[in-house]
Amino acid sequence: MQFFRSHILVCGGTGCTSSDSAKIIEELDKLLVDKKLDKEIKVVQTGCFGLCEQGPIMVVYPEGTMYCKVKVTDVAEFVEEHLIKGRIVTRLLEKSSDVKDGEYAIEKSSFFKKQLRIALRNCGVINPELIDEYIAFDGYKALIKALTEMKPDEIIETIKKSGLRGRGGGGYPTGSKWEFAAKQDNDQKYVCCNADEGDPGAFMDRSVLEGDPHSIIEAMIIAGYAIGANYGFVYVRAEYPIAVKRLQIAIEQAREYGLLGDNILGTGVKFDLEIRLGAGAFVCGEETALMTSIEGKRGEPRVRPPYPAEKGLWQKPTILNNVETLANIPMILLKGPEWFASMGTEKSKGTKVFAIGGKINNTGLVEIPMGTTLREVIYDIGGGIPGGKKFKAAQTGGPSGGCIPASHIDTPIDYESLIELGSMMGSGGLIVMDEDTCMVDIAKFFLEFTVDESCGKCTPCRLGTRRMMEILDKITKGRGKMSDLDELETLARDIKAASLCALGQTAPNPILSTLRYFRDEYEAHIRDHRCPAGSCKSLLSYEVTEDKCIRCGLCAKNCPVNAITGSKKDEIPFVVDQDICIKCGVCYQKCPVDAITK
């Protein structure tokens, strides 16, 4: 064993990689050799730490010091100061955390304090490309336990007792799904993993695959043993190159160690799996479309029942679990169903991973026990809203979900409470919106997405979403009628009822939920031709408030189309000519005394 006095963990997730973490590793390696420290200090590339906003992240052990926004040019100073002289480079520490002197450990930062990491347990801790590091932190221990001490029905019973529900959005009890597939009498069954994460702003599954790919492989083998399947597929989108590469490496390592193959660990159990790449169609995250795509056909959904557990891939019994669901499985077997069920709320057990984005300080990935309130997520973990703006709403569930308004910020987050509010858990995207966000515009944004992604197989979804889109477009341009709102509601109800798959059935949710909580904003657009958030361009008019204006002339000087006239010298008040104005907002930003209103 080589003894290293220090491990430097550098995030190799997609976020940090895009801000040059790979080059930081290169530079570290080079400098360590130059300073002859390479035999005593080790550089480790890990998965996502979660605090993507502050990336690239670098954590130094044994101290646990977390450095943020590290640049390649910072590396030399870090090596000289921290590694050689033992002095922490304080200017690179996380700014928001309330650390006391000498307490710079990663666990102390406010971002991590309220989190409970189960699915993300190894992300940012191990090197995902080394199977030995996964094994060190109890990896494949649950598999050994399952194969040597448990019968298949005992495993299913354990999962059922834990209360684990599907983390992909639907929230169907995982144990029941497995039980249903196990009961099917068939010589061939399959286990599938849904890693076709498509919600805008969501990256939970990507981070698990990038940071801890072996946990998915382990869980799939366990699932195969439990339901009697000997083959599996991981369906992952091709737009996740790092995830695909790490999963491929992990599969090869698992085969080499005999964890996949004809005789797993000498127990006689057989299981193997392969990766199938999706081409980026949102609908392929829907289970029947996903399976059709794996079969090599055009990814379109089909009518259920029969459910995949009965007739799935190639008409054989198949279970499909989401990445995050699977990541929980090994821990449940190791620590017991009671342990898992002790976390969360009455009907939603365990934890949930959320990708928080939008108007929030700590954009990133968090894992919290079910039942944590939205306020805790946004203010305690997320660090609040930039610029001290007011919280308006949070959007969960992506294009299938809805908005939770500020009045419900203290709702404990679980499957039931979100449904009750007209939203849904979804896969875990959480977009925070502040007072400057127009709710009609947000509904339009998500609807634009579903219009683009509708596969076209059924009419309500293909045409219905397009008609709703046209109405929303009219409203945001100030050409809507009050009767449009009723028509929107009728269409939404029909589309929900008549669409073939979940994509269409949930597509109207963003509209219904914004209508429910922000109907006044829709009405302001229609009746007063006014966008209350000041975001819909066609409805804006920039005007100079005469008694506030100090006649400095900055607005006129910066206007790109010379729409503002007035005179500094002759004390003539400045005015905006609405016919020429292109509503670019430059005057609004430049005015030093906030005399321009929109």
Place this chain on the structure above:
Amino acid sequence: MKTIAELEAIRKRTLDEISMRTDEESVRIVIGMATCGIAAGARTVMTAFLDEIQKRNIHNVHVSATGCIGVCRLEPIVDVIDKDGNKTTYVHMTPEKAAKVVVEHIANGKICVEYTLPENK
């Protein structure tokens, strides 16, 4: 193909290597590596600690650097902090003394009083 026993062996071995990334209690060896410490030879002392720990295959030990404590005339200074937080300060350290501290103190729990502050002797 690996057997279950081999997997267990890998687990144990790798955990020793990466245990510093968990919160587990460990003995900490902290070496003063400010300008005064480095000038007095702290770097060779640190290397000696690392070599000896490696040679004797000792686990749950962290070696880290720290700044100047203020008594520059006693450098190289090394603090050994045990699992219960008790601190022993060694002064005027050399690579030879470091090797002895690993064997006596770290491995066998016997403090090398002769290397501590002069007033202790």
